[in-house]
Amino acid sequence: MTATVGIPPAVTEETAAFWEAAAEGRLLVERCAGCGAESFPPYGMCRACRSRAVEHVEITGRGHVYSFTVNYQRWMPGLEVPYALVLVEWADHPGVRVFGRLRGCPPEDAAVGMTVEVGFEPGPGGYAVPSFVAVADVGDGIGGTGDGGE
Amino acid sequence: MGGELFERRAVISGVGQSAIGRQVDRSGFQLTLDAILAAVADAGLTLDDVDGLAMFPGGGKANVPGYANGDLYEIQDALRITTSWRQGIVEGMCLPFYGPAMAVATGQARHVVIWRTVKEGSAARNAGGRPAYGSTNPTAAGPLAWLLPVGALSPVCQIAPYATRYMHEYGVTREQLAWIPVTQRAHAALNPDAVYRSPLTVEDYLASRMISTPICLYDCDVPADGATAIVVSAAETAADLRAPVAIEAMAGVVDGRPSWEQWEDMGRVGYATAAAMWARTDLRPADVDVAEIYDGFAIEAVWWLEAMGFCGPGEAGSFVEGGKRIGLGGELPMNTWGGQLSGGRLHAAFGHTAEAVRQLRGECGERQVAGARVAAVTSVGGYEAGAALLTRMP
Numbered sequence: 001m002t003a004t005v006g007i008p009p010a011v012t013e014e015t016a017a018f019w020e021a022a023a024e025g026r027l028l029v030e031r032c033a034g035c036g037a038e039s040f041p042p043y044g045m046c047r048a049c050r051s052r053a054v055e056h057v058e059i060t061g062r063g064h065v066y067s068f069t070v071n072y073q074r075w076m077p078g079l080e081v082p083y084a085l086v087l088v089e090w091a092d093h094p095g096v097r098v099f100g101r102l103r104g105c106p107p108e109d110a111a112v113g114m115t116v117e118v119g120f121e122p123g124p125g126g127y128a129v130p131s132f133v134a135v136a137d138v139g140d141g142i143g144g145t146g147d148g149g150e
Numbered sequence: 151m152g153g154e155l156f157e158r159r160a161v162i163s164g165v166g167q168s169a170i171g172r173q174v175d176r177s178g179f180q181l182t183l184d185a186i187l188a189a190v191a192d193a194g195l196t197l198d199d200v201d202g203l204a205m206f207p208g209g210g211k212a213n214v215p216g217y218a219n220g221d222l223y224e225i226q227d228a229l230r231i232t233t234s235w236r237q238g239i240v241e242g243m244c245l246p247f248y249g250p251a252m253a254v255a256t257g258q259a260r261h262v263v264i265w266r267t268v269k270e271g272s273a274a275r276n277a278g279g280r281p282a283y284g285s286t287n288p289t290a291a292g293p294l295a296w297l298l299p300v301g302a303l304s305p306v307c308q309i310a311p312y313a314t315r316y317m318h319e320y321g322v323t324r325e326q327l328a329w330i331p332v333t334q335r336a337h338a339a340l341n342p343d344a345v346y347r348s349p350l351t352v353e354d355y356l357a358s359r360m361i362s363t364p365i366c367l368y369d370c371d372v373p374a375d376g377a378t379a380i381v382v383s384a385a386e387t388a389a390d391l392r393a394p395v396a397i398e399a400m401a402g403v404v405d406g407r408p409s410w411e412q413w414e415d416m417g418r419v420g421y422a423t424a425a426a427m428w429a430r431t432d433l434r435p436a437d438v439d440v441a442e443i444y445d446g447f448a449i450e451a452v453w454w455l456e457a458m459g460f461c462g463p464g465e466a467g468s469f470v471e472g473g474k475r476i477g478l479g480g481e482l483p484m485n486t487w488g489g490q491l492s493g494g495r496l497h498a499a500f501g502h503t504a505e506a507v508r509q510l511r512g513e514c515g516e517r518q519v520a521g522a523r524v525a526a527v528t529s530v531g532g533y534e535a536g537a538a539l540l541t542r543m544p
């Protein structure tokens with residue numbers, strides 16, 4: 001895959017683990033050592049109980065699309081359009097939502113509630129950035145009614 | 151509840167604007183001076199009365215293309231005044247007059263001028279298109295790290311999924327939403343200072359190019375050049391002022407998750423702010439004569455109609471359909487200057503505030519809402535939201 005066009009992330013103490021795992025194609029979020037709640041983006045603090053004792057957990061399962069857009073505007077030189085951007089949530093990972101491009105289907109096939117696999121793709125600045133791969137079957141219905149784990 | 155509210159100790163005394171257009175060939179500094187001088191004269195004051203200066207945003211955002219406020223201290227130096235209160239902010243800029251009202255209500259200043267100057271029309275032209283937000287920085291810091299690397303390169307792409315979700319949940323259609331830009335264009339035709347004044351139809355809207363679905367060209371505000379200045383004065387100076395307008399109530403609440411991609415549902419971004427504002431007044435939505443509600447994108451105006459209680463959740467599509475209710479002569483004339491969609495992106499409700507003040511004074515000529523006594527003003531930038539009611543002085 002050729003790298004997508006965008007602005008590379010500024011990596012911080014809070015986000016270094018995320019971007020290092022991203023380079024290996026793994027999606028890491030924070031998980032509270034005390035109450036077990038998951039949080040994203042990483043702040044070094046549990047958003048459920050405010051504990052500072054957070055560790056990381058990898059998300060591997062299928063998510064569903066909370067919502068999407070198909071971008072047609074060439075915001076930067078060399079940006080290939082159109083492409084779909086999806087906000088993805090996981091029924092078994094409440095508190096986590098991740099933005100990324102959709103792959104594996106034409107952009108106009110993006111739909112609320114559709115099922116996606118976690119993926120990464122080469123992005124700007126040599127970083128692997130979150131993206132999602134459409135799963136062949138139709139959406140499982142989770143998320144299409146506002147009950148997607150929130 | 152009256153007397154104890156701090157906003158009742160402040161009035162909006164003046165509004166002024168520079169030339170406004172897609173491209174105005176003067177520096178941001180000159181546009182700023184034009185607007186300040188006009189606003190101070192409009193208030194019935196002189197520069198020597200001004201003891202507070204503020205601008206939005208402050209210096210921290212100066213690297214965004216087309217942000218052209220100038221330097222606050224250079225402006226003060228040029229005006230040759232002394233200030234006892236100054237402010238330049240991004241965070242907390244829920245409404246243009248919020249901070250200045252706090253300053254005059256607490257005696258820190260008597261007459262504060264706040265301004266917003268944009269040259270985004272020129273910046274977009276020079277860049278060969280509207281530049282990506284934050285693209286002048288080499289890396290995406292803070293919350294932008296989850297947006298710009300993955301291709302969500304503009305607020306359009308960032309807000310669009312919430313518009314998709316809103317339309318999906320409530321069955322609202324583009325044919326309905328078209329009536330916001332179409333109606334506002336009809337208002338702009340009656341505003342000599344509006345950027346776009348030629349007629350726009352629903353067919354034009356539906357045929358326009360898509361930017362990021364479901365947001366098309368006419369859903370986006372128009373990058374413009376121009377400056378707006380607002381004078382906020384201590385209420386006890388009212389006798390010295392030409393035509394002050396009262397601040398009945400205002401609030402700015404940030405709740406939920408203040409993030410472009412983590413907000414549970416950005417369609418409800420104004421709900422807490424509107425509720426806090428209504429709790430500060432005995433007036434009700436039905437008392438509002440004219441609504442100047444933020445329309446950086448048309449969908450934001452949709453959400454404000456619902457948040458403010460002008461219609462119920464999910465009802466804004468049918469509320470705006472046909473344009474009768476939100477047009478001049480309707481039950482809630484909305485964005486009577488054309489809004490940012492046609493009047494120009496004057497940003498952060500500076501244009502909306504100027505129009506609300508002029509409507510309450512009866513200064514709007516052909517687009518005047520007859521007998522307007524109560525105006526709603528709202529602003530939103532992602533999750534930073536503000537809502538106010540302005541009223542004609544007794």
Ligand SMILES: [Zn+2]
Pocket residue numbers: 032033034035036037046047048049050051
């Ligand atoms: Zn916890």
